[in-house]
Amino acid sequence: MGLEKYRWDLVNCERCSMCKWVHPWSIKSRDRARICPSMQKYKYDAYSAQGRFDLARALLEGEIDFTPKTLEVIYTCTLCGGCDVTCKFTRDMEPLEVLHELRKYVVQKGKGPLPGHVPAVESIRKNNNPWLQPAARRGHWARKMKVKDIMKERAEVLYFAGCTYSYNANLQHVAQATLQLLIDTGVDVGILGAAEACCASPVIKVGMEELFRERAAKNIELFYDRGIKTVITSCAGCYGVFKSQYPAVGDMKFEVLHSVEYLDRLIREKRLSFTKTVPLKVTWHDPCHLGRGGEAQDLWEGVRIKWGLSDPPRHRNYGTNGIYDPPRNVIRAIPGVELIEMERIREFSWCCGAGGGVKSAFPDFAVATAKERIEEAQETGAEVLVTSCPWCESNLSDGITAAGSQLRVMSLVEIVRQAM
Amino acid sequence: MTEKVLAKVDYLKPLPDMPYDVVMAGRREYHERVRTSLADIVGNDRITDDQQVLERYSHDKSFEPAGRPSFVVYPENVEQICRIVKKANELLLPVVPASSGTHCYGAAIPRMGGVVIDLSAWKTIYKIDHRNRATRIQPGVTYDELQRALESHGLRALFPLLPRKDQSVVTSHLEAQPKLIPEFNYSEPIYTAEIVLPSGDLFRTGTAAVAPPEANKTDLIGPWGPGFDWNRLYTRAQGTLGIVTWLNIMAEPLPTREKLFFTPCNSIDQAAHFTYRLGKKWIGYECFTLNRAALAMMLAEHGPDEYRTIKENAPAYLQIFCIAGLKRFPDERIAYQEADFFETARECNVSPSVQVPHIPRAASFFATHLRQCWDRDVYWKDMYKGASAEIFFITTMDRAAAHIAALQQEAIRFGYDPSDIGVYLQPIENGRAAHLEFIIPYDPGNAYEVRRVKDLWINASEAMYRLGAVFTRAYGYWADMVNRCNAVQYATARQIKEILDPNNIMNPGKLGL
Amino acid sequence: MSLPPGAYEALENALGAENVCDDPAVTSGYSYMWLLYSTHAQSGRYRPAAVVLPGSTKDVQTIVKIANRYKFSYIPVGTNLLPPTIPARPDTIIIDPKRMDKILQIDTQNMYAVVEPYVTYAQLQAEAMKVGLTITVAEAGAQVSVVANNMFQGMGGTGHKFGYNRGILGCDWVLPNGEILYIGSRGNPHAGWFWGDCAGLNLKGLLRADSGHCGGLGMVTTMAVKLFPYPGPKTFPVKGANPDFKVDFPKDLFRLNLIKFPDRKKLIEAMYEIGHAEIAAAVHEEPASMVLSGASPSVEYFWEKWPEFMKQWRNVLSVTLIGFSSPRQVVYEQKVLDQIVEELGGQYIREDSELWRIGEDNIGEQIRTGLSNRLFRVAGDFFVIGGFGFDSIDQSYKMSEEYMWPLIEEGQRKGHFIPDDTHNDWLNSYQLGHFSETEPLIFFEHDLDAGATFITSYMKTIQEALKRKMCTTWPLGPMNYIAGPHMCNYHELVLNIKRKLDPRLTSNPDYPVPQQPPG
Missing domain, CATH: 3.30.465.10 (Uridine Diphospho-n-acetylenolpyruvylglucosamine Reductase; domain 3)
Incomplete structure (x- = not known):
């Protein structure tokens, strides 16, 4: 069906503009009222969900042809899902699905992805990671750690490091710290080492459905084969795609947890306790794919009937059941740490700017978005911006440079380790 | 070599001189034509060119230049007005409507002659x-x-x-x-x-x-x-x-019960501050502030001596505030608003009372005069010296002090005792803006004083404008003053006037149109 | 759909290439919206020839002058919610004020804010609340432009206390000739923004009327708007999570009353009595469809509840009391309200009931509109059968009963409008009951047949009103030709003014009144 499936949505958008803003009741200031980074950067309505609905409709109806601008409009979106949350407050539409479908449509028509995406896509095809790194070196981040290799021995829990934590020398410590923490708390954990392959999030984000399905199916099969009961990842991108996209590919017979959820669980079960005080004022950035994008999707196949009712009735994600409380619980449990919230949090969180292939194709846009988040974080008076996503950590760090800010970005696990 | 082309010289010849009697005959003919046309519409008994009557309409209390109408008509119904106006378009005759008995600001002076349509008898x-x-x-x-x-x-x-x-x-x-x-x-x-x-x-x-x-x-x-x-x-x-x-x-x-409170204030800022706070509480009905001169003008019944006594005893500024009850639970309405009123007064460090200290008559005067016309022959603004000039405009209460200070400076410059200038501050819309009015008494029989006050009035008006006064009621000189500084507004206003009144017959000259 | 030769380059030179775009990928985002097929049926619709993003009043002046020079038309927009902003002619550009999004000033003492056209109500109110002030927020939603909405309607939930259509103070208005007309106190270069009436002829009267000129007379690029006292928390008090937010105002200062009356006439009497007693901050007849849609997280939820809810929620008046001076005011006003309710046989909806749970967010909606777009959830498209015409509360009731509901029932019989036999409107009191307007809501699918029924009915409400010498529905654009000849030929005066101020017809040419009656 592709885009066609959403024709009702496209035609029925009344252009209320809710997709451009945080829900009015949750707006606390003029400066932090927007939800859509793309609108903030590019200004024209075309760069909002509403405008992209219009674009999709015009393409479907044959009103317009592809131009380079068409591709720019479609790909200058971080797929953060902010519009999806605010639209769904009022309408029964699926902006995020439409934005994904639009990219698939572009690829089907042979127009996408963009040149900026190609190296990463090709690298995933060849090396199982988007970073143009050899697959064989994937497990090197853990070479000094004593941990089970799941390809050789069974473990209940797979720690899935993800491509960025595996290869990025500046971020590997996050994976190392998380894994060590799991080991220290007695979890039966292992890793896939060189056999770990990209979750394929980067390819689905740019609309390459076929490649994604192939890669996702392989991963599901591998996890199943190795008898894994729980997959833990520190990467919000991997987590989001496991939760929201994998179920459409295959039967998920394993639980997926983000490391912050697992940390929260360990604290609640008193398997993890803190001995040191960490005197820090922090604020928490909700990664899109952990929060709004961290909900399981309903694999609805149906039609719209009279009055726009869905048949069969479909369950909708409102962005509320993502992973919002676990990281906050963990932060609050650490002695000395004071959590000060930003204005846009939880389902209304402002995107870091890196997602949806934006970081590779539109790096300026990515940094501008991060810069706004840094400014928002600074307004809280916090010293540290804590999050738990390699894309967010990396791009927000670029935002700090751009903003000339004194703020630091830390992964939640780092603070946890400091307090242990 | 190119041929020389001589410069073109055009010369506008003068019109042939017209003998004076021919001009006057033409005028008389026009005058009679107008009379006949108007009398055909309203009847002979409802049109007049009696010089005494015309004189009454040709000037008013303001400093605006006089202008005598040719006729005054007293139409009986709307249809007659419509016909008069249609006829006026044919005759290119200015039409000036008038409804009040006394005119104060020059708006009803027929600056370019024509016919005054007097509707003061329309009392339905x-x-x-x-x-x-x-x-x-x-x-x-x-x-x-x-x-x-x-x-x-x-x-x-x-x-x-x-x-x-x-x-x-x-x-x-x-x-x-x-x-x-x-x-x-x-x-x-x-x-x-x-x-x-x-x-x-x-x-x-x-x-x-x-x-x-x-x-x-x-x-x-x-x-x-x-x-x-x-x-x-x-x-x-x-x-x-x-x-x-x-x-x-x-x-x-109509209130069923009401209670008046008087709050003496040392400065206009104090009165403004209190009034701002009350406006945000959204309580009460009548609310305004007078300075001691304005208060004395109102209260003095027996001439200038009494005026001076009251002025001496009065507070610098007096805020008058009314709380009232309506049909349902009037006493309780008054009670809650009174409590909130006094709470606000305490916060503002002022002391309202139901009496005006040292002026016992004030309370009863305001109790009866908030919904009454001025009932004596000489209007209160003219009580002190027989006449008065007024300057009023829209501003904000927090600018009142600056306006007052500038006006006093101008008064001193023109040798006028600033303490005789009445000040009336009327908050508008819960105090988001205010009407600020200055009353400058003068003796109309003293030509020197008249000229001096007129000069003061013009200079003070300009000074107020420079301080940001908004002369929304742009009478006479004020219209020229505001149009001078707002060319697009003026040009657009003229365009609108041209559309609605292409022959410019309706009260021409007013608002600079 | 292209501009005259040289025009695009002139715009680019003036604004910078990044602020002008004629690519269909961008322009298609300005070519479609709700109700479009019904209002533009006669003239067709076009993608704009380009979209421009001015950054200042000066930029807007330049654009307007270029449009005059090259003879193309432009439509200034705000947040772009209504069909008049979609081009109905080729060679039309959109002036999108996205870069003009600043709150330039909030004057706490004198209660006003100065805003650019891309500031929304939610943004402005959020800042105003921090300093103890508020604004009455458009019913179209708090996500709409303050400037555009004030130009068009300026009505909102708390209109009973804060009025309607009277929010505009000083403005900078770029006329169709490119000159700036300073409205109100802006006319005095020393005065600032605090007042709306002009010195000299009050040209503010041309800025808007029963509805705005929809960009037909240029563009207001900065506007001062009235703010009002607000005794509540500094941040809008919301709790819960999407899609089930709840508002939580302190009850001693903000009290919602939902009152069921035995019939609609009694409800109308109560509105009059409330007005005469000068109590309350918000007073509305709340129709069942609006309340239930506001509480519905999905279309399925609405339709599951609707048949039963429609029976239960009838003749309900929503009255919000606000203690501007202190909690004492709320106590007093509640006592007065209790007396009125008792006299008229009304019954308060109990706070522990299911009906209350569904209706309780009304108070949030009145203060910062956040639910109204859920009206589209019910069937896809939504509007009112007619209305917005302002007169007395009695007049609203008569309009509704005499000819609006019969038209709704006709639409229902055709199967185009959703079933609803409540005969309740969103009937509102403004300025302590001095004025009123009514909005009988209709919900229909976004298809051509239903749209045709809607637009025919809407026009019929104008014709019926004229026939009965009653208050008419707002006639928008070409509909002025239906109303004008019966209403002192006002449309001709409007047209003459339009032609005078916009002789080249570049500024949204078909508004406020098109040059020719519709074919």
């Missing part, structure tokens, strides 16, 4: 609509007449401060004279209007447009449109865009 109160708190009246109805009629229906008119006995309520509303109650919801009290357009066609604003009142099945309440906001365009237009023949205006519930 068509309807008092208690349910919708409205009353539809003709232009000749005065405040006392209206108030008496409304009270029997449990309503009250929205009064300005002590209007003259012959003040037209319609004119007061059209000129947006400030009302004593700064309640936001009463601030634009015109619902609908009937207007004879400069073309002589009849127009009605808002929901009145759909049919004449007798056939109209609305309540004539809807004030907007049709098309543009005509009520607003016609407000303060000084008759330059047509003649209003009736207004349907707000009439508010």
Whole structure:
């Protein structure tokens, strides 16, 4: 069906503009009222969900042809899902699905992805990671750690490091710290080492459905084969795609947890306790794919009937059941740490700017978005911006440079380790 | 070599000189033609060119230059006005509407002659609509007449401060004279209007447009449109865009009990601060501030000596505030508002009381005069010296002190005792803005003083303008002053005037048009 | 759909290439919206020839002058919610004020804010609340432009206390000739923004009327708007999570009353009595469809509840009391309200009931509109059968009963409008009951047949009103030709003014009144 499936949505958008803003009741200031980074950067309505609905409709109806601008409009979106949350407050539409479908449509028509995406896509095809790194070196981040290799021995829990934590020398410590923490708390954990392959999030984000399905199916099969009961990842991108996209590919017979959820669980079960005080004022950035994008999707196949009712009735994600409380619980449990919230949090969180292939194709846009988040974080008076996503950590760090800010970005696990 | 082309020399020849008697004969002929045309419409007994009558209309209390009409007509009905206006277009005859007995600001002086249409005898109160708190009246109805009629229906008119006995309520509303109650919801009290357009066609604003009142099945309440906001365009237009023949205006519930409070203040800033705070609390009805000179002008019944005594005893500024109860639980309404009023007073460090210290008569005066016209022959502003000049404009209360200081400076510059200048500060819409009025008494028999005060008046008006005063009621000199600094507004206003009044017959010269 | 030769380059030179775009990928985002097929049926619709993003009043002046020079038309927009902003002619550009999004000033003492056209109500109110002030928020939603909404309607939930259509103070208005007309106190270069009426002829009267000129007379680029006292928390008090937010105002200062009356006439009497007693901050007849849609997280939820809810929620008046001076005011006003309710046989909806749970967010909606777009959830498209015409409360009731509901029932019989036999409107009191307007809501699918029924009915409400000499529905654009001849030929005056101020017809040419009656 592709885009066609959403024709009702496209035609029925009344252009209320809710997709451009945080829900009015949750707006606390003029400066932090927007939800859509793309609108903030590019200004024209075309760069909002509403405008992209219009674009999709015009393409479907044959009103317009592809131009380079068409591709720019479609790909200058971080797929953060902010519009999806605010639209769904009022309408029964699926902006995020439409934005994904639009990219698939572009690829089907042979127009996408963009040149900026190609190296990463090709690298995933060849090396199982988007970073143009050899697959064989994937497990090197853990070479000094004593941990089970799941390809050789069974473990209940797979720690899935993800491509960025595996290869990025500046971020590997996050994976190392998380894994060590799991080991220290007695979890039966292992890793896939060189056999770990990209979750394929980067390819689905740019609309390459076929490649994604192939890669996702392989991963599901591998996890199943190795008898894994729980997959833990520190990467919000991997987590989001496991939760929201994998179920459409295959039967998920394993639980997926983000490391912050697992940390929260360990604290609640008193398997993890803190001995040191960490005197820090922090604020928490909700990664899109952990929060709004961290909900399981309903694999609805149906039609719209009279009055726009869905048949069969479909369950909708409102962005509320993502992973919002676990990281906050963990932060609050650490002695000395004071959590000060930003204005846009939880389902209304402002995107870091890196997602949806934006970081590779539109790096300026990515940094501008991060810069706004840094400014928002600074307004809280916090010293540290804590999050738990390699894309967010990396791009927000670029935002700090751009903003000339004194703020630091830390992964939640780092603070946890400091307090242990 | 190219051929030389000689410069073209055009010369405009003078018109042949016309003998004086021919010119005058032409004028007389025109005058008689006008008389016949108008008399055909209104009848001979309703038109006059009696010199004494014309003299009355040719000047007023202001410093504006005189201008004598050729005729005054007293039409009987709207149809006659329409015909007069149509005829005036044919004859290119200026038409000036007048409704009040006394004119103060030059708006009804026929600057370019023509015919005055006097509607002061149009005294019909068509309807008092208690349910919708409205009353539809003709232009000749005065405040006392209206108030008496409304009270029997449990309503009250929205009064300005002590209007003259012959003040037209319609004119007061059209000129947006400030009302004593700064309640936001009463601030634009015109619902609908009937207007004879400069073309002589009849127009009605808002929901009145759909049919004449007798056939109209609305309540004539809807004030907007049709098309543009005509009520607003016609407000303060000084008759330059047509003649209003009736207004349907707000009439508010008559209080069943009320309580007045007087708050002496050391400075205008103190009074303004207190008034701001009360405005945000959204309580009370009448609320305004007078300085000691203005207060003395109102209260002195026995001439200048008493004026001076009261002035000496009065506080620098006195804020007058009224709390009232309506039909339901009036005492409880007064009680909660009084509690909030005194709480605010404490926070502002002022001490309201039900009496004015040292001026025992003040309390009873205001208790009876908030909904009354001025009942003595000499108007209160003229009591001290026989005449007065006024400067008023819209500003904000926090700028009042600067305006007052600048005015006092100007007064000193012109050798005028600043302490004799009355100050009246009327908050508007819960205090978001204010009408600030200066009353400058002078002796009309003293030519030197008249000239001095006129110079002061002009210079002070300019000084106020430079301080940001908004002369929304741009009478006479003020119109030139504001047009001078706002070219696009002036040009656009002229365009609108050209569309609505292509022959420029409606009160020409006013508003600079 | 292209501009005259040289025009695009002139715009680019003036604004910078990044602020002008004629690519269909961008322009298609300005070519479609709700109700479009019904209002533009006669003229067709076009993608704009380009979209421009001015950054200042000066930029807007330049654009307007270029449009005059090259003879193309432009439509200034705000947040772009209504069909008049979609081009109905080729060679039309959109002036999108996205870069003009600043709150330039909030004057706490004198209660006003100065805003650019891309500031929304939610943004402005959020800042105003921090300093103890508020604004009445458009019913179209708090996500709409303050400037555009004030130009068009300016009505909102708390209109009973804060009025309607009277929010505009000083403005900078770029006329169709490119000159700036300073409205109100802006006319005095020393005065600032605090007042709306002009010195000299009050040209503010041309800025708007029963509805705005929809960009037909240029563009207001900065506007001061009235703010009002607000005694509540500094941040809008919301709790819960999407899609089930709840508002939580302190009850001693903000009290919602939902009152069921035995019939609609009694409800109307109560509105009058409340007005005469000068109590309350918000007073509305709340129709069942609006309340239930506001509480519905999905279309399925609405339709599951609707048949039963429609029976239970009838003749309900929503009255919000606000203690501007202190909690004492709320106590007093509640006592007065209790007396009125008792006299008229009304019954308060109990706070522990299911009906209350569904209706309780009304108070949030009145203060900052956040639910109204859920009206589209019910069937896809939504509007009112007619209305917005302002007169008395009685007039609203008569319009509704005499000819609006019969038209709704006709639409229902055709199967185009959703079933609803409540005969309740969103009937509102403004300025302490001095004014009223009514909005009988209709819900229909976004298809051509239903749209045709809607637009025919809407026009019929104008014709019926004219026939009965009653208050008419707002006639928008070409509909002025239906109303004008019966209403002192106002449309001709409007047209003459339009032609004078916009002789080249470049500024949204078909508004406020098109040059010719529709074919």
